[in-house]
Amino acid sequence: MPIITLPDGNNLKFQNNVTGIEVAEKISKSLAKQALVIAVDGELKDLNFIINKDCTVKIFTSKNEEGLETIRHDTAHILAMAVQELFQETQVTIGPVIENGFYYDFARKEPFTEDDLKKIEEKMKEIVDRDVITKREVWSRDKAIKHFKKKGEVYKAQLIESIPDREEVSIYFHGEWHDLCRGPHLSSTGKIGKFFKLTKVAGAYWRGDSDNEMLQRIYGTSWASQKDLDDYLKRIEEAEKRDHRKLGKEMDLFHFREESPGSVFWHEKGWALFQKLIDYMRMKQDIAGYKEINTPEVLDRTLWEKSGHWEKFGANMYTSTTPDEKVFAIKPMNCPGCIEVFNQGLKSYKDLPLKMSEFGKVHRYEPSGALHGLLRVRAFTQDDAHIFCTEDQITKECLIVTNLILEIYKDLGFEDVILKYSDRPNLRVGDDNVWDKAETALLEAVKATKLEYSINKGEGAFYGPKIEFVLRDAIGRDWQCGTLQVDFNLPSRLSASYVDKDGSKKVPVMLHRALFGSLERFIGILIENYAGKFPFWISPLQIVVIPITEEFDDYAIQVSKKIKKAGMSSHVDLKKHNLNNKIKEHSLAKIPLLLICGKKEVDSNSVTIRKLDSNKQENMDLDLFLKTFSALNKASSN
């Protein structure tokens, strides 16, 4: 006689055992119709799960995250079912739900083609139409392993072998077709609906390990309604329009070429943007008490051996052998060079914390498959800095860095920031007790920020634990930018020291930090965040002056000169095209302000302003224009 407590606190009493669907029916007919899955005492179960004791029950429909995830999970299953109906020799492996959809990994010799995806999709819809009832059975491990081995499903057999003893091995049936699965599932294939789409095929390693064989992964998306599916596809399309590689080309910011994969050829406008960010950061860091330095790009191998880079980071390093057979490395990080600067002259505890910044260009030989526009390159400029301090100063300094970073992200249009904390990796230098200290100090700082954070086990740098600053852009995507690392190892390896109060020599702690992270990556993110339409102050070319006819060229040239004198960037378009043509061209180039100059303007010493994405025109006295817009030409006017 189970008593069932509902989310609203009401109780339902039943004479006998009941299933989830019967509970839903008791509440309302329409709920029973819409119900997809239930939670019994917080655990998700099938609708026909038999309830035989007192418990709390929650019923989910496609309007809940739980319901939607179950739809996606079921769509993944139907995908596997469809694939095996069409391509009998294919083995199934795993098929989880991911953000916005699902994937399923298959083992098959022949690659799946785009055409195959269409066929599979059709087959999936057919299976939905068949409305096959779902059945769940619990098998013994041995039976399940034997069964799947006999079927030739070696991956499934492996999966069952790795299920912990205490867990049930449940098998879900859709008619004849069946699969090992934890569940829950919808009660029949018809419940899924047809609001799904297979999106792409890709390779993926079995169990995510690059030593294992590669499987074929089919990605798909699945929703509660046609509208949701269409909205999602639309969102993807919109995101593609923001692609920084596309916009970079269209806006003439940069390009890449074969001779140097993963290295940027910056064009005039892209470089202007780059320099603006550096100028801005330089200003912020100066205020925050950093001293800017610069260190060599190429350093002798012995330094990298001492620092540990040669051994732990060597696979990513470019090296160079000189004609006299000496081996140098092109720096993949700025830290050893910075320590060398610290080591010049005697340092006192009174000098600490000592903050040294460097816009250092580093080279890392990244795997070819990792390269991705500006977001993943082989040569990049870090807005790097190293803070030498005492152990006592760590937490406070970390907090100061965090505040600076949040301030800067805000200026650049990012308000939503989360932290990722990573502790000691397998490949590392230094004793565990040193790591204990570093991790504790950094974690303390993370907590003190009161920001949301996640913990990434084993993903720290080889010399210390780190936090990464992840920001969310205008369309909800997360990007990893800044980083802050606590390092008890490199300073001692490279013999850094300071004289303490009592006259003894001590080894300082070093904090590594980069706020943009990589200027290249950050610019890529900025482009996508703003869809190329930068705020006025950061825009690489802020103003284009357009004379209506040749007659007004001289005036336009004078206007442009005055704009430059007022500290803004400007270009005069003297081409013999008509006004409409020029407006079209510069609007596509996303120039924030177009100034039109004709007779009216010359006569009144004014300009007519046309702002990007607005066809309103505003006439303004030239001096007033210069005053107004130079005031807007700084970060705080965002």
Add this chain to the structure above:
RNA sequence: GCCCUUGUAGCUCAGCUGGUAGAGCAAUUGAUUUGUAAUCAAUAGGUCCGCGGUUCGAAUCCGUGCGGGGGCACCA
């Protein structure tokens, strides 16, 4: 690095089953002197990514290298 996919004019792309390349925009020249998203016309532009092979003949088919894209693995 691995799997799949892709590489044609400055850009975006067309070129069916093999018969030595085409459009739009951009560029150049000429005409037009224009008031808010493409004025008209003419001209010029290409070792069809590189190398090898099959073939009487390769942009097209095959192999291989390099680059790009989507993922995986790796990562700022």
